[in-house]
Structures are given as C-alpha cells and as structure tokens.
Amino acid sequence: MNFSKRTHTCGELNIKNENEEVTLNGWVSKKRDLGGLLFIDLRDRYGITQLKVIPENKDIYDTALKLGQEYVISASGKVLKRESINKNIPTGEIEIELTAIEILNESEVPPFVIEDDVKATDELRLKYRYLDLRRKSLTENFIIRNQAYQIVHKYFEKHNFIEVETPMLMKSTPEGARDYLVPSRVHNGKFYALPQSPQIYKQILMVSGFDRYVQICKCFRDEDLRADRQPEFTQIDLEMSFVGQDDVFEIVEGMFNEIWKEIKGIDLPDKFIRMSYDAAMSSYGTDKPDLRISGDMKIVNLTETVKGSEFKVFNDALESGGIVAGIKLSSKEVSRKIIDGLTDFVKKSGFGGLGYLKFNADGTVQSPVVKFLNENIIENIRKDFSAESSDTVFILSGEKMKVFQTLGQLRLKLAEDFGLTDKSKYEFVWVIDFPLFRYEADDKRFYAEHHVFTMPKDEYLEFLDSKDINEIESIRANCYDLVLNGHEVISGSIRIHKPEIQKKVFGIIGLSDEEAKMKFGFILEAFRYGAPPHGGAAVGFDRIIAILCGLNSITDTIAFPKTLKASSLMDECPSEVSKEQLDELGIEIKQKK
RNA sequence: GGAGUCGUAGUUCAGUUGGUUAGAACGCCUGACUGUCACUCAGGAGGUCGCGAGUUCGAGUCUCGUCGAUUCCGCCA
Numbered sequence: 138m139n140f141s142k143r144t145h146t147c148g149e150l151n152i153k154n155e156n157e158e159v160t161l162n163g164w165v166s167k168k169r170d171l172g173g174l175l176f177i178d179l180r181d182r183y184g185i186t187q188l189k190v191i192p193e194n195k196d197i198y199d200t201a202l203k204l205g206q207e208y209v210i211s212a213s214g215k216v217l218k219r220e221s222i223n224k225n226i227p228t229g230e231i232e233i234e235l236t237a238i239e240i241l242n243e244s245e246v247p248p249f250v251i252e253d254d255v256k257a258t259d260e261l262r263l264k265y266r267y268l269d270l271r272r273k274s275l276t277e278n279f280i281i282r283n284q285a286y287q288i289v290h291k292y293f294e295k296h297n298f299i300e301v302e303t304p305m306l307m308k309s310t311p312e313g314a315r316d317y318l319v320p321s322r323v324h325n326g327k328f329y330a331l332p333q334s335p336q337i338y339k340q341i342l343m344v345s346g347f348d349r350y351v352q353i354c355k356c357f358r359d360e361d362l363r364a365d366r367q368p369e370f371t372q373i374d375l376e377m378s379f380v381g382q383d384d385v386f387e388i389v390e391g392m393f394n395e396i397w398k399e400i401k402g403i404d405l406p407d408k409f410i411r412m413s414y415d416a417a418m419s420s421y422g423t424d425k426p427d428l429r430i431s432g433d434m435k436i437v438n439l440t441e442t443v444k445g446s447e448f449k450v451f452n453d454a455l456e457s458g459g460i461v462a463g464i465k466l467s468s469k470e471v472s473r474k475i476i477d478g479l480t481d482f483v484k485k486s487g488f489g490g491l492g493y494l495k496f497n498a499d500g501t502v503q504s505p506v507v508k509f510l511n512e513n514i515i516e517n518i519r520k521d522f523s524a525e526s527s528d529t530v531f532i533l534s535g536e537k538m539k540v541f542q543t544l545g546q547l548r549l550k551l552a553e554d555f556g557l558t559d560k561s562k563y564e565f566v567w568v569i570d571f572p573l574f575r576y577e578a579d580d581k582r583f584y585a586e587h588h589v590f591t592m593p594k595d596e597y598l599e600f601l602d603s604k605d606i607n608e609i610e611s612i613r614a615n616c617y618d619l620v621l622n623g624h625e626v627i628s629g630s631i632r633i634h635k636p637e638i639q640k641k642v643f644g645i646i647g648l649s650d651e652e653a654k655m656k657f658g659f660i661l662e663a664f665r666y667g668a669p670p671h672g673g674a675a676v677g678f679d680r681i682i683a684i685l686c687g688l689n690s691i692t693d694t695i696a697f698p699k700t701l702k703a704s705s706l707m708d709e710c711p712s713e714v715s716k717e718q719l720d721e722l723g724i725e726i727k728q729k730k
Numbered sequence: 731g732g733a734g735u736c737g738u739a740g741u742u743c744a745g746u747u748g749g750u751u752a753g754a755a756c757g758c759c760u761g762a763c764u765g766u767c768a769c770u771c772a773g774g775a776g777g778u779c780g781c782g783a784g785u786u787c788g789a790g791u792c793u794c795g796u797c798g799a800u801u802c803c804g805c806c807a
Binding site: 167169170171172173175178187189191205206219221223232246247248249250252257258259261263315334359360362485586588618625627628629675700702704 | 731764799
C-alpha cells in the first residue's frame, strides 16, 4: 500500500519549523468541528499535533469530516504559527494546515475513550490492552522500562559481566514456589518446569568459570497473586565468583545509582544502610521496613518497663513467655473513633484489644489501662518513647513475633491514615543476617528460609550438626534482601560451594542422600569439580519499574499482564486444548472437585 | 483455600422502605456554528440491571448459589 510517509512525529514540531512542508502519520485523537474550520488532534507515541482543515480545500475538508476516533491517517501540510497558543502541549505553538489527507485505516468506535486519565475498569482495559497501551501515561511506563533495560545492560557490560541465556524448559525442583509444568510429548508422562528463577543454572555457570553472569530474564511461579506479583515476571539475575556479601552489595548499589541518576536525576547514597533481620523485626515488625515514615516510628519493647504492673493482660503475656511492646504516634489528635478502628484492626490479627496512652497537653495521661499501671511505670513508658504532649503510645502484648508483626502493620496503617509517608523519598536498606531455616510446627520440619543453597554464616557452622530446634533456628545465613520503600526489590545470598556443608543442610530439611541426588544430583555433581566461592542476587525488575513510575501495582509495567486469577483477558488464556493435543501428550483431564 | 469491595446504557456512575415508563454525565448518530484545543448549541438512538435460583401480588433493590475484576491473609523470594 502506497501512502505518504511521515517526515516528523507528532511530538516534535514547534515554531522553529514554521512554513515547512511536513507529513505526519498517526491516530485521530480528537476532532473539533466548528462548522467551517475543523481541527484534528493527531496522536502518536511521541505526542499530539493539531491539524487544521479549511472548507476552501473541499476534497480534504470532506474527507476530514468523515474521520472518526482512532482512524489512522497520513496528513500533509504546512506548519503555521497558531492564532491562539495551547501552552499545555509542546507542539502547542503550531498547527498544520492540510494540503493532503489519506485515511490509512478506519476504526470502530473504541469501547473506552483513550485519554490520560482513564475511566474504564481494569477488566475492560485488560481486554482491550492494545487500546489502553495507546494512552500516554501507560506508554511512558514502557519508555522508562526500556531506559532501565539499556542502563542495566550497559552497566553490567562495563563491569565485565557476561549475559547468558538459560533454559526456559528445565527440571522441576522441589522446595520454593509451585512450578508451572510443561508436559513432554517425546517423554510420555514426564514434565519440564518453567524456571522459578535461573538459580541452579547461574551457579553452574560459576563452576564453568564464567565468573560474572547477568541476565534479564522471565521467571514463573504458580502461586496466588497480588498487586506486586504476576505469574510471570522479570528479574535481573546476577551471580559472581570469588566474592563475599560486600562485593555483591557494591555492584548492586552501583546499578541502582546509575538507574536513579539517569532516569530520575537523583543521586542515591554510594552505600545503602544495613539492618539485621532481627533488628528489622524488633524495630519495624517486618523484614521489609518502610523507612520513609516521618519520625521513623520504631517499635519499643516495654517488657522490662511494665514488669510488676497490676495489669492482668500484660502479666499473662509475660508469664507465657510473651512480650509487651508499643509504638508512638507523634502529635496527632486521636479520637475515640480512630482508636476503635485501630482496635478492630489488631483484633483481626487475634489480639483481644489495643492498649494506648494519650499524653495530654495538660500533663494528664488518658488510658484505659492507666489504673493498672503505677505512676512510675507510666513515667518510664513516657521515657522509653520520649513521649511529649499530644503523643499517643499504642501497646500490644502477647507472643513475641505476633506482637512485633502486628505493631509493624499498625505502623504502616497509622502512616497511611495520618499521611506520614514521604512519597517523594527513595529509602533503600539492606536487610542482612536472615535465619537459614524456618521451623514449621505443623509439619514438624525445617524449611530453607531463602533457598537450599544459601551459605550459613561461619560462626554458626557448628550448629549444622545440632539436634536442638532452637539452635538450628538461630543459625544466620549469608543472605540478604534489598528493601526499597517497604518493598523487597532484591533477594540474594552467598551460596554453599562445599559439598559437606550442602549435605548437612539437606539433612536438616529432611532431604535424604537419595532424594537429594534425584532432585539436585546434577548440581551436586557439578560442585564436585571445583566450585568457586560464589554468590549473587536477583532483582525484581517489575517492582523497580513500578516504583520508578510511581505505581502501586506492577500490572502497568507489563505490556500484557494477567489478572489475579492468572488469566489474560485479551487473548483469553489459559484455554482448553483439543483432544488430539492431549492424546499426543498422553494426558487425560480429570475434573477437579 | 479464607475475608472484604465491586458488577445497572458503548463507558463511568446514581437509583430512596421492594412499587407506574430504570436516570445523569461522557461517548455515539443527526443538524447548526470559521480559532477550537474537555469547542459550543439543539435534537436523537442506545438497557439480558453479570448469570442462575428463591422469597414476594410485585425484585436493579432482599436471600442463596455461581462467574468475573480487585484488595488483603494463607501461599510466594
């Protein structure tokens, strides 16, 4: 098909191009028909340019009158200075007076109007994703995403990393997330798995001597979804040989510095602050603390302070080995209604109620528990929190981790309700020294907290031989997360490269030699041939982009995302397949009850 | 697997205590209009109230089930 090809995009013409003869190609975004004069806003991904048609050019005028929304056209004409300037768009000083117009394609009336502030529901937007993607605000996310790809590739190339593609069809491995399975036609009854991450391959590449590996890759996890979890997502996966934790941190910190510098024009600190897992849990009640909250609002352990009080709830908690702890809300008016709301909130986590102390301006303390606490204790609580007038301290008592976690959730809720989070900040923090194992009382067994190849810290190696649950739980690992604004954006570890340590770890999670050999035999065998000390990390790329774009969900950082039930509304997948396809695979569908 | 919210015109929503012909805005169609840029003005078309049962003389409205979207917990690095 012959048509007049564009000489410019719809975003670049300005007053400097005055009197030039140009051709634009794009979509009809808006038509304003004044009866004689006719204006058309022509859109492409670069911007919008106003076209002007006058009735004197009868053929062009008649064609232009027929244009509907989202028609694709080629428009030629002369760049003129506008009589009235539109300051809202970069091309607002000029317009094109048309000398030729071609309709390249018509469009049906779109199911929703394509404009920046979209009104359609998620469902409709996903069904017509190609239309949604025409919106500037959405297109911009992908421009940022593309910038990030380029920066990342350049950065790792500069630091001597080799980008290697690893298989998408791999062996299903136990532990961790549920695999997406792919049936094998050639091997009847056998399955491949889509990678949850290229973990094993990248470690084997270290054995191969690749030394520094990176890959921007897709990963798949068949688990229930959230706003920040899609069934398929993208990681920047990296691994390095002959390194310790600090070396990995340095590379990652450098990468974030370049991304933020180039995309946001922001200088991040050279080094990100570090916090132990234990400190994160006891101060923020979570392993992903959001450090943007004004006043920090750390959890304070009041267990010692309230010892000897008359308050049965506290004493019961302490007697059963629990704790009493609280957080402070600074200088906010806290009404009865707010307290009731917060009480309901903690009740959902299984607490009987929420204690509080309101330090009034007149020096009095308002609290339902004040009659059980003597003046000394109240004064000490005030000191523990450095509480001043019009501050409120919220207190919970019970099992230690539960108290910390619920106070952590309360902290986030208070920050949200009272607008205490500085949304303009980017607060990075390394959370380090994670536990190696997690004990599940239900199954009476240990699970690897990160993954089974994580190296214990040297000082805990002896506990690998322990039979004591507490000792084993106390083992800390060379394992780290990078948290940004309360989101986990990186997870990584230094790996086990010694077969004897690996064997002990398998032992603790209850994997026998035979099972280990069956499931991980190939990597264990590889490790017998001189595995270098190595470690790495995986960056949640979609989450980074979401944060860079100021989005709460990763959905709009992904061109064709899936819903929370893992379907794609546009192409209607997953879908049934023919009996022939199933027969070839030797698969029969059993109705799930 | 569990809890919450939502589902009414092409779209976003309103719809009183269960009661006559289910409304508005935007979009769409027709007409008028030569400096608009959310053009304006006049007129018009457009409804399986997600789907299925039930209660009732009568259901958009109440009950149960179901499907879909979404948020959170469990799950997941």
